[in-house]
Amino acid sequence: MKLNLDNRVLQGVDFLQKVGVSIKPEDLAFFVDKNEVLHKKPIEGIKSEVIPTEFGIKMRTVIEPGVKIKYPVALCFGNIQHGGEHINEQELIVGEGADVKIYTFAIIGPGQSLHRKDLVTVRLGKNAKVELYDIHYHDKSADIDFYAELNAYLDEGAYFYNLLKVTDQKSGKFKTKFYGEVGKNASVIVEAKMKATEGDDVVVEDIIKLVGEGARGLSKSRIIALDGAKAEFIGEAHGDAPNSRCHIDCAEVVKGENITLKNIPILVSKNETAKLTHEASIGKIDKKQLETLMAKGLTEDEATEVVVQGMLR
């Protein structure tokens, strides 16, 4: 069946395809250009309410207990024609035992100047499983000031995976803050992959609170900073509960000059059986990696590109 979609939806899909996202227009469940809902497809087991506001949308989505969605749900939050002040508020409630994989695409089109806030809350019921992939496409001609906040609350045995990826074109001024409260035997994995180019100012902040016995957490960030970029990572793990475990891992790689990087792991334990660890590094690409690839005939620049693309994948 041929879909009658707004040109902006097709344009958005085209941007995504150009940056390597394998998606077709019919795969989309939802597309909004700032506060203008252009496409919404019903999905069995998911109830979604969207209220357009002056500066964006308010969206509340409920996934019924036990619902298992076999295919990924793709949502686009774009700024194709509309920029300026933009606020998205989203709440996702996932019922007990539900299982879903969601892709959200943030698409910022050419020439847009915007100040955008994405405020997202995810509540996972007992043994619920959610994978949330947040992939950004920012056109290099856009002027971007972006704040992305994600708060996740995990009930017993729940699993939440989040990947934030801003690796094409430019990041702009971009701050992301993740806060996760992890219940008994629940697990959270939060990953950020960012590329900061000239003039970009990237801040990644992860806070993981292990509040239930046996809770698990992992924060993993990879930031590549090129000439004239700024980047900062703050990773905070709180071991409040017995036998909880968390690892903070951030590698910031520099390539070029006039780069400012910060990398701050913070471990806070309130329980003697909690185990918190971290790895933090700032530096050039490992010489051994370059040399191993150069022994296969790659020049230093080619080898660097291979290593960088691998890290940002």
Place this chain on the structure above:
Amino acid sequence: MKDNRLLEVKNLKYSADGKEIIKGVNLDVKEGEIHVILGPNGAGKSTLANLIAGAVGYEEPTEGEIIFDGKLLNGKPIYERAKLGLTIAFQEPARFEGITVEEYLKLSARNNPDANIEECLRKVGLEPCEYLHRYVDESLSGGERKRIELASIMCMKPKLAVLDEIDSGIDFVSIDEIGNLFKTMRDEGTTLLVITHRENIANIADRASLMCDGRIVETGNPKEIIKKFEKECLTCTVQNPEVLKEINLNK
């Protein structure tokens, strides 16, 4: 076996931090042979391997010449030597986040359109369906990583591969297995210069050289070189305190 020299190392010297590590090495590697360099820890074997391959910081020897396939290599970076058909498998090959075994082998094979990456994996004892999609990262054991490095060299099919202690830490079932693998590589057209401190690896060689204290002290029949290594090198503690340490540990 052909008699022509693929690699000629002439009076090679290399110093670092005021210390002479390679003290006038002369070495020939003939096309189509497996040539093993045997020697105790600290003899300078890995430094020699790095100088031949042109590893970063080792492109220019202090003195002497390295001639490969008739071309002087002195000063050439590692990737140019690789393009000429000379590569190295390092003692500890690097690991890579986000790069699959398949991609890694394809990178190695980019100048060899005939390479069959699945076949190369099978030859090193790894099943393609289990390994192609895996990442070349910390999830691989040391032995798996070294096997993948050997597969990558098979994919490249260079004229000469320097294997720097590729046998150490590898979980090959027997010496025959690694020997057969080296012979396969040789029979497929890659001359091998194998650096090792394990005398039983030398058994599979066509020729062997004994290295001690920055010099090649003898080149010849592998069995005779092994005898000499066992008789003289393992008990020699004057020039190599590392050996003394090893002997004491073994005791």
